[in-house]
Amino acid sequence: MTSDSVISSADAKLYAEVNDFYARQMHAIDSGQAETWAATFAEDGVFAANAYPRPTVGRAAIEEAVRTTAADLAAAGVVHRHWFGMLAVDDERDGVIRARYYALVIRTPKGGDPVIHRCTSAEDELVRRDGRLLVRRRLVTRDDL
């Protein structure tokens, strides 16, 4: 533990903001709103994962990936819900806010039981553009790989 664990007043505001930002971002991806989802990334945003051979780069590619996945899930009659938890947010430094958290994917088939599909940890670099938070870089690491 470092003094990072003591949050100043400004940080409490940031902490709520990041939580709310992630909630809206996950509502977008889980409801298949690919364009809204992509708009939460910087124009040249990067989505990297240990499950992928290479990162997805830029809004267009990030949007397309989710559009494909959403169509596949709908065709299969399956709902995915992304849950973030255990969020630690560092102070902004050089214009970048670093956040680390855990993320689950809960998978529910129509007529079936929910299961934990994925358990991961993740790390984001967040930036501000016109006052809004955007993801500049996300790295997601699946626990099973």
Place this chain on the structure above:
Amino acid sequence: MTSDSVISSADAKLYAEVNDFYARQMHAIDSGQAETWAATFAEDGVFAANAYPRPTVGRAAIEEAVRTTAADLAAAGVVHRHWFGMLAVDDERDGVIRARYYALVIRTPKGGDPVIHRCTSAEDELVRRDGRLLVRRRLVTRDDL
């Protein structure tokens, strides 16, 4: 994403307040405190769900429903834990605070393994009475239905 994703200072306070309110509300329902649970709804509060043919309306009916469920769970030797996550809280408008979130029910039988019993998304209309938050209307949508 709209400018909704940028939270003002006042909203950070509201965000913590809603989180804490939900925690206490779920501690009440999961420990079978039906009266305490019902008191977190407005007198004419509505609990609606896609699992039910019609909404439960008013504190007395909301209390009775939980009292029955709590007795059934206790008789079966099962513990339910309600988890909320990915909470997005909108600014108060016309006296109503709108919150959207995911909710799980984790089910653990005595001597057995926990499972995700339900995976849902939900939407609340919250109001203030004498400074306290109350649920005026809740709509819970199960992912499996």
Place this chain on the structure above:
Amino acid sequence: MTSDSVISSADAKLYAEVNDFYARQMHAIDSGQAETWAATFAEDGVFAANAYPRPTVGRAAIEEAVRTTAADLAAAGVVHRHWFGMLAVDDERDGVIRARYYALVIRTPKGGDPVIHRCTSAEDELVRRDGRLLVRRRLVTRDDL
């Protein structure tokens, strides 16, 4: 529900601080950083659980317990992730902050599917030393026992 459910401005700051503290504490335990984990407890901190015949007392014992568990998990090729949720934080009283929450352990074997290993509720007494939060006493109650 009592007036506890209404959070003052100071409490919103505390609420974020406790959430962030718990996130960093769980990142430490789940990555096997036993010393960092132990440093989040008071020198004479107590970790009690209904799963244990007696509490673990003091940083050295708390550190040793996690070091052993982390080695066992690594040898078994299993990742544990501790998730806290439904956190209610009471105002500081007589120098002690009382927090109640739910906690899950998500278990993922390499090459396998994640499952909920434990579902618990917990209660902490937190104190401040040199401005930092520390756990003075934690009681964890497994739902299956």
